[in-house]
Amino acid sequence: MVYNAPAMIITKKKDFEEILFAIGDTRSLFLLGCGDCATLCKTGGEPELKEMSQKLVAKGIAVTGTAVVPAACHELDTKRVLRKHKDEVDKAQAVLALICGAGVQSVGDNTDKPAYSGCDSLFIGNSKRQLHYYEKCSACGECVLNDTAGLCPETRCPKSLLNGPCGGAVGGKCEVNSENLCVWIDIYNRLKKAGKLENLLLKISAPKDNSGLAKPQKLELKREPGR
Template identity: 55%
Template structure:
């Protein structure tokens, strides 16, 4: 899922300066799980905006705002409230926010920062393990992605900067290379680490991504 964190109220108010009325859109999937854009957070945001003098014309939680046609349908259903508003604040990831922006004609603002594609370990514990680089290499590294989990995306071994097994960038994070080494040692596959891996093909993950699977019918 996409892990988000809510922007500060100051930043939100700064972005929406001059806009008096706001309609709030939340997300029923990822942002609900992250507690950044579910029913509860939308209601709390509404109260905060009212306290700061805004008029909240309404709110809706779209099951998955990243589904563009569904988003258009839900916004059409809320046409009356949206027509009266100067701004829409979206409590979802950047994908959901843009989906709303493309479906609406008023100004649309993100209420969250999108952090990463995350795994959920347990309640409110999110970890980035894949950065959708376009060319999966984890098969060579014991099932652990060095592109994402090494802060320098190194493909041929550790940078040497880790301290007590922790990453030099953040001592709360494990050094991915030590994890890869331990894992491959356990599976007697350390030999695979001795070969020189070529430079990564970054063209495989060029933004913006686009995939159209012609011929596949729902």
């Protein structure tokens, strides 16, 4: 299992009380974690499964077993792990998944048991160092990085402005979160350095075309012969 890879889907733990409320009168659970993102976020790795088991047992809820799926968004992986732990899963009334929303649904779609979620999914995160995650891409479907000196205003500007700053920054800091530099000032500085300032900043970016982004999206590639 690779533990030093950067995380992708960033999650945070739900409050334990919220989980208890969600499972209602369920008295036995099988716990699932994920060896990828949730392990890196310390929300659904081995230690978190152990901690959750202890808390549940202390509340009188039986834990019939635990397992960590290598990558829960890989549905076949999830199915394989659930099959391997069939007896423990069968003994439980439900599965509690300490995984991102995609992983929880992998579980729910591959077992007859109800699947409960123990995490909230936050964003696609870049990692600078362990446990520090930053949102830089929101998978918006229409990448503008080639026009914006490689910095994404869709994600890094709270207002997703495509035509320059809102004007609200004070001392270069964003009006919404003063911990952040205004991304448009960064874009400006990079473009200025590259001598591309006026061309790019004076070009009016058209409104984003959202027509292809209706949820749920899918992508099914055809295998090329011989590959």
